[in-house]
Amino acid sequence: MVDWPVVAAIVLTIVTASTPLLLAALGEVVAERSGVLNLGVEGMMAIGAVSGFAATHATGSTFAGVIASAIGGMILAVPFAVLVINLSVNQVATGLSLTLFGLGASAMIGDKYVGVPGIKLPQLHIPGLSDIPFIGPVLFGQDGLVYFSVVLTIAIGWFLTRSRGGLVLRAVGDNHDSAHNLGLSVLGVRWAAVLFGGACAGLGGGYLSLGYTPLWTENMTAGRGWIAVALVVFASWRPARVLVGAYLFGAVTILGFHAQGMGLAIPSQFISALPYLATVVVLVIISGNKAMLRANTPACLGKPFVPTR
Amino acid sequence: MQDLAAAAADHGVQPLLRADGLTKRFGALTACDHIRFEIQPGEVHALLGENGAGKSTLVKMLYGALEPDEGQIVWNGQPVRIGSPAEARRLGIGMVFQHFSLFEALSVAENIALALPHLPRRTLADTISRVSKSYGLPLDPRSTVADLSVGERQRVEIVRCLLQEPRLIIMDEPTSVLTPQEVDLLFVTLRRLSSEGVAILYITHRLSEVLALANHATILRRGKVVETADPAQETAGSLARMMVGSEVLGIERPPAVTGTRKPRLVLSNLSLSAEGQFGTPLSGIDLTVNAGEVVGIAGVAGNGQQEFFDAVSGERTAATDQAILIDGVQVGRRGVNARRKLGAAFVPEERMGHGAVSNFRLSENVILTRHATDNEVARGGFLHRRIARDVEERVGERYDVRRSTADPKAGSLSGGNLQKFVVGREIDRSPGVLVVSQPTWGVDAGAARTIRSALVDLARGGAAVLVISQDLDEIFEIADRIAVLSEGRLSTLYPAESLTMERIGLLMGGIHGEQAGEDAPAALKDSSHAS
Structure with a gap:
């Protein structure tokens, strides 16, 4: 017999494990589609986590915390944008140092919050609907950020493929010289994309300290920012696939824990390596097919743009 | 409207565009030196000149991509300052680039939509199909540019240009990437446009195209207008003479050795x-x-x-x-x-990326094809850059490779100059x-x-x-x-x-x-x- 309450509990943990990955990866999709590779996601998530926790602690409002986490991530993206967009500094090196800086800075800011109990994001409760066994808690009993992350996926998907703004963004990521010649503002588009990416990564971090575990601990992002970066490639830069991938990676992690709990001999290191292995496999598949590689990878990804004239 | 323009041209009243002493200097080099010429509505005007004669610089000034140091552009009788390509397009000047300016990952319709923000996107695909078909340039608006052949990509550029309803289309060496069949198709389209009153400024160094297509030709040499010719009165030989400045001789070819050969x-x-x-x-x-x-x-x-x-x-x-x-x-x-x-030595067809690495200096490109065979250049695993530079110098001098500095990066050379270098580099090995x-x-x-x-x-x-x-x-x-x-x-x-x-x-x-x-x-x- 299937124990439905246990299954529901597992599904709920999968959702909470996947949402931060989804939020951060969506932001990175937008940044990379504009041609900027930001490897600082882990750092921006850490700053988002600590600013969300601090703001909630100070105001008692988780809503203020969520807003603060997005702003925190965005603020950390500013020096990155100045360096790689305006000063054409190497994007990989700058992104790596952003991660190191974000982790360090968040630990310093969060020092006084270690061990302080936090406030958890309130969960939706619709009388009747939320009480339906299994379906109720999974579909109608989540917190607001979970629903927001799904809506955001659809919105970004629509923006990229259907709107003129999205077309301009993709054009800038595909060929910045031609975009510049057409009179599009390459630097402006990239600034907006990087700031949006920072806000999303911040939100993802905020979800960790407000939804996943309402606590602050140093290094609480624990490599999720890197999984988000890998996820973008895994999803070949498509928002809908990011959603699928985030839940897949979340599920693998959670099921791994449960498998260990049930006494299956899977080394935990193997489970935490799985998302990266999956990304390597996807990269091999994509790069083995030139047409796929060309159609999916933003051609100007990682290349600095220096306007002539 | 078009008839009026044509009538005006007949009477020689007002040219569509007049370049009035356009000058552009790059450091010590005067790329364009007081260029004067006129384009009438509905004519195909050839701009003829060798590599480095200043054709591209002149065209960039007309299209707003470069600012002239001196002189002015007169459009429809009005002096104008063209500050950007967007302003050129607003005036009615369109351009089809030699190296395409398309977005490979985007569809044909998306590429065109980017350049024409005012056209409604919903009907754009239909408009593209209609216009492309009526000019004999069939295009599927939904196909991705990356999947198109070079000729089809040029069609996208031309259709994009046509949808802006230009009165002057600038084409920079449009046939250099086309098959002979595609060239014929292009000429049909250009003649049709010209008959509709659109002026075409056609940049080339191929004499046969000037003879086949152009109503007027302006010949540039070393940044100056040396001649204005009526192609109907000229032969390929006379045009070549104006372009090069001296008689272009055939090469001397001593007879091949006969008898048994190795x-x-x-x-x-x-x-x-x-x-x-x-x-x-x-x-x-x-x-x-x-x-x-x-x-x-x-x-x-x-x-x-x-x-x-x-x-x-x-x-x-x-x-x-x-x-x-x-x-x-x-x-x-x-x-x-x-x-x-x-x-053995080999010179591939594509000079950039295959024959030479764009980010490497010329001497480093010398090493690339010699490191395995030439003990002087790479002895015992160590590079001898001085010897490579000597080779670069020798090839540059013998084949007249025009370089802006000593030993520049391959990417800074113009196409023709780089071609001279990659061929010369291999011949130099005897x-x-x-x-x-x-x-x-x-x-x-x-x-x-x-x-x-x-x-x-x-x-x-x-x-x-x-x-x-x-x-x-x-x-x-x-x-x-x-x-x-x-x-x-x-x-x-x-x-x-x-x-x-x-x-x-x-x-x-x-x-x-x-x-x-x-x-x-x-x-x-x-x-x-x-x-």
């Missing part, structure tokens, strides 16, 4: 699979190139030239060692450097076997002559030279024996004297020997289906 490059029953989706497989190619002769391989692009070059150079190895012999050594399954060590693809592609008349006579001299000195070229005039000028590559098969070798242009045309259509009769036109048509 075969230096022998291909026997060489086959190779197609390269990529659009390639042509090679089947059963037999060819012998002897010491002292130049052999020309003619043929329309896409008939296996790429595969042929890859197989002979060793970039892709053949199935058996016996398929290729260099000076009697079996090398079919050996790589490029093994063949270079036997005294190879025993030289295989060169499109030796003078995009090179001006004077430099082409230097390269061609160097190839002939190399052969007469005892080397075997194999030239793959689409330029029939070139092949007739330098080759002693000629074969035609058609659909991956090589015709027999004919002595050059025994062939006529017509005969070669039939061979290109895949018609060999006796069949060259009534089914010729059908076969020719069949081989010209390229997009």
